[in-house]
Amino acid sequence: MEHRALGRSGLFISEIIYGNWLTHGEGVERDTAAACVQAALDAGVTTFDTADVYAQGAAEEVLGQALKGVRRESLEIATKVCLPTGPGRNDRGLSRKHVIESCHSSLRRLGTDYVDLYQAHRFDDETPLAETLIAFDDLVRAGKVLYLGVSEWRAGQIAEALRLAGDLGLRSRIVANQPQYNMLWRVIEPEVVPLSEREGIGQIVFQPLAQGVLTGKYLPGEPAPAGSRADAGGRAPQFISRVLGDTLLRRVQELRPIAADAGLTMAQLAVAWTLNRPGVSAAIIGATRPEQVRDNAGASGVTLDAETLKRIDDVLGDLVDRDPAKTGKMMDVRPEWRASRS
Known part of the structure; x- marks a missing residue:
C-alpha cells in the first residue's frame, strides 16, 4: 500500500481509504463489517473515513469497534459533520453548537480521543462561515481534531473559507476536500482542482467506482446480480x-x-484512474465483502500510461460530465445514465 501526503500538509494517508457509507450499521452485518475492516488493515490501509450521519451514528460505532486494539498512532481516522443527525433544529448544519456537540459524539462512538481529519460534510448557507471556522479551529487547539477538510464544497466556497481563515488569524486551515469523482463524474476538474492545487488542498475522492457501476458487474438489459448493492436492502x-x-x-x-x-480488474482500473489524476491524494472505497477490499486495494501504486487514459476517454466520450455547476450534486442528472427499468 502506497501512502501520499494530504495536499501540502505533513499528514500521510493511505492511497486507498476504507469508507463505510451505506454499509456499516445498515447494509452489512457487524461480523462482515469487521472482516472488511480487517481485510483493509491486512492490505496496508491505514486511513478510515466515516461520518456522524452514516446510519445515524451506527457506522462510527461499528468502525470504532472494528478498530479496537489497533495501535491508534498507526491509523488516520476521518469523520464529518453537517447533515441531520436528529430531529432537533440544531441537530444539523455547521453552527458552533452542532459542530462541537457532534465532534464529542463522534469521538465517543469511535472510541478515540481525537480524529485525524474532521470535515464539513456540506456547506451551510444558514451559519456564518466565520462561526464555523472558529469552532473548527477551537477543536484543533483543544487537540480533538488534527486536520480540517470539507466535502462537496464549490470552489468559491473553499476560496472564501481560506480567505476568511487568514483574516481571522486562525491556526488551522483546510487541507482536504472530499468530492464525488470518477471516470464519469469529473465536475471538480474545471474549478475545484485548480484552486485546490494552488492552495495545497488534497482531494480524497469518494465513489471512484460510481456506485459499483464501473466494476462492470451490472449488465445492460439484465437484472442486478444477486448479492450486489443494487439487489440489497437499505x-x-x-x-x-x-x-x-x-x-x-x-x-x-x-x-x-x-x-x-x-x-x-475493472474495479482496479477505475480506482487507479482516480489515483492517476492531478491533485488526488487518495480514493475512498466501500465494501460489502472482504474480497472486494482486497481487489480494490490492488489499485494502489498502479500507473496508467497516456495511451490507457486516452482509450478510457475515447470509450466514455460524451457520457462524461464536467459541468462545475453540478459540484455537490449526486450522479443522477444525466438522463442516459438512469435506469429505464424498475
Whole structure:
C-alpha cells in the first residue's frame, strides 16, 4: 500500500481509504463489517473515513469497534459533520453548537480521543462561515481534531473559507476536500482542482467506482446480480438505480479490454484512474465483502500510461460530465445514465 501526503500538509494517508457509507450499521452485518475492516488493515490501509450521519451514528460505532486494539498512532481516522443527525433544529448544519456537540459524539462512538481529519460534510448557507471556522479551529487547539477538510464544497466556497481563515488569524486551515469523482463524474476538474492545487488542498475522492457501476458487474438489459448493492436492502438501491441506464452500462462494458490489457480488474482500473489524476491524494472505497477490499486495494501504486487514459476517454466520450455547476450534486442528472427499468 502506497501512502501520499494530504495536499501540502505533513499528514500521510493511505492511497486507498476504507469508507463505510451505506454499509456499516445498515447494509452489512457487524461480523462482515469487521472482516472488511480487517481485510483493509491486512492490505496496508491505514486511513478510515466515516461520518456522524452514516446510519445515524451506527457506522462510527461499528468502525470504532472494528478498530479496537489497533495501535491508534498507526491509523488516520476521518469523520464529518453537517447533515441531520436528529430531529432537533440544531441537530444539523455547521453552527458552533452542532459542530462541537457532534465532534464529542463522534469521538465517543469511535472510541478515540481525537480524529485525524474532521470535515464539513456540506456547506451551510444558514451559519456564518466565520462561526464555523472558529469552532473548527477551537477543536484543533483543544487537540480533538488534527486536520480540517470539507466535502462537496464549490470552489468559491473553499476560496472564501481560506480567505476568511487568514483574516481571522486562525491556526488551522483546510487541507482536504472530499468530492464525488470518477471516470464519469469529473465536475471538480474545471474549478475545484485548480484552486485546490494552488492552495495545497488534497482531494480524497469518494465513489471512484460510481456506485459499483464501473466494476462492470451490472449488465445492460439484465437484472442486478444477486448479492450486489443494487439487489440489497437499505438505501443503496435507490442511489445505484440512478446510474444503471443501459446506454451507460453498454459503454462501461467497452472498458473491459482496456482493463485486461493493463492487467487489472475493472474495479482496479477505475480506482487507479482516480489515483492517476492531478491533485488526488487518495480514493475512498466501500465494501460489502472482504474480497472486494482486497481487489480494490490492488489499485494502489498502479500507473496508467497516456495511451490507457486516452482509450478510457475515447470509450466514455460524451457520457462524461464536467459541468462545475453540478459540484455537490449526486450522479443522477444525466438522463442516459438512469435506469429505464424498475
